[in-house]
Amino acid sequence: MSDLVVKTVEELKDAPEEYRAAVAKLVISHAVNELYGAQVFDEPAIAYAPTPYAKWLTCRVAMEEYGHHVRFKQLGVQIGIPEERMVPGAGKKPLSIFEFPLKTWEEFVAIKLLADLAEILQVEDLLHCTFHPLRNLARATMPEERFHAQFGEDFAAELIKTPEGKATLQAAVNDYWPYLPKFFGGSKSKNNEIFRKWKIKQRTNDEMREDYVRRATEVATKYGLTLPEVRQAA
Numbered sequence: 495m496s497d498l499v500v501k502t503v504e505e506l507k508d509a510p511e512e513y514r515a516a517v518a519k520l521v522i523s524h525a526v527n528e529l530y531g532a533q534v535f536d537e538p539a540i541a542y543a544p545t546p547y548a549k550w551l552t553c554r555v556a557m558e559e560y561g562h563h564v565r566f567k568q569l570g571v572q573i574g575i576p577e578e579r580m581v582p583g584a585g586k587k588p589l590s591i592f593e594f595p596l597k598t599w600e601e602f603v604a605i606k607l608l609a610d611l612a613e614i615l616q617v618e619d620l621l622h623c624t625f626h627p628l629r630n631l632a633r634a635t636m637p638e639e640r641f642h643a644q645f646g647e648d649f650a651a652e653l654i655k656t657p658e659g660k661a662t663l664q665a666a667v668n669d670y671w672p673y674l675p676k677f678f679g680g681s682k683s684k685n686n687e688i689f690r691k692w693k694i695k696q697r698t699n700d701e702m703r704e705d706y707v708r709r710a711t712e713v714a715t716k717y718g719l720t721l722p723e724v725r726q727a728a
């Protein structure tokens with residue numbers, strides 16, 4: 495374990511190569527995934543939102559998710575990552591959840607309810623990152639991710655008021671849930687080992703996944719929903 499703390503983008507230049515490469519990997523993955531999510535889910539959801547009020551809030555969510563991409567990308571540019579490596583399709587295979595285009599409002603509510611909780615866990619883990627520019631970015635992003643998860647809860651509460659709404663939401667949960675625990679990466683991840691060695695990230699993929707499944711189960715139960723059984727990623 496290392497005690498290295500990197501307070502500024504300038505200081506990063508003097509950090510060991512392994513540290514710099516690990517920070518770059520993390521920034522790229524956040525920049526790419528935030529943009530994918532905004533393009534595949536949040537922006538299309540505006541068209542499915544059932545009321546002007548829901549459209550307004552969905553616009554805000556989409557704006558913020560694009561904003562997350564922009565912030566991570568700006569940090570990436572500052573630390574010397576070429577811009578073309580921070581957009582979808584830049585040689586990095588997308589998380590499989592992004593391969594299914596959004597079809598309904600209920601799917602979007604399920605995604606905000608459960609997938610944004612996964613985003614919260616990822617951002618929480620960065621709140622103690624030894625690379626302070628990334629830690630500061632996580633601090634700025636956190637209130638917005640909480641708003642997205644709350645958005646999911648509020649519209650879930652609305653949908654479950656009718657039996658049809660509840661059934662459609664449960665069906666969307668059944669479709670999307672199997673992809674979500676995988677979001678935390680493999681159990682024996684070399685990348686994760688390096689992130690933890692330098693305290694860029696704090697927890698193992700499995701610790702995060704277990705915590706996520708526990709918290710997601712709590713949220714689902716609150717709205718009378720169930721999460722289908724999923725075989726854990728190896």
Ligand SMILES: [Fe+2]
Pocket residue numbers: 528558559562613639
């Ligand atoms: Fe985000």
Ligand SMILES: [Fe+2]
Pocket residue numbers: 559610613638639642
């Ligand atoms: Fe979000």
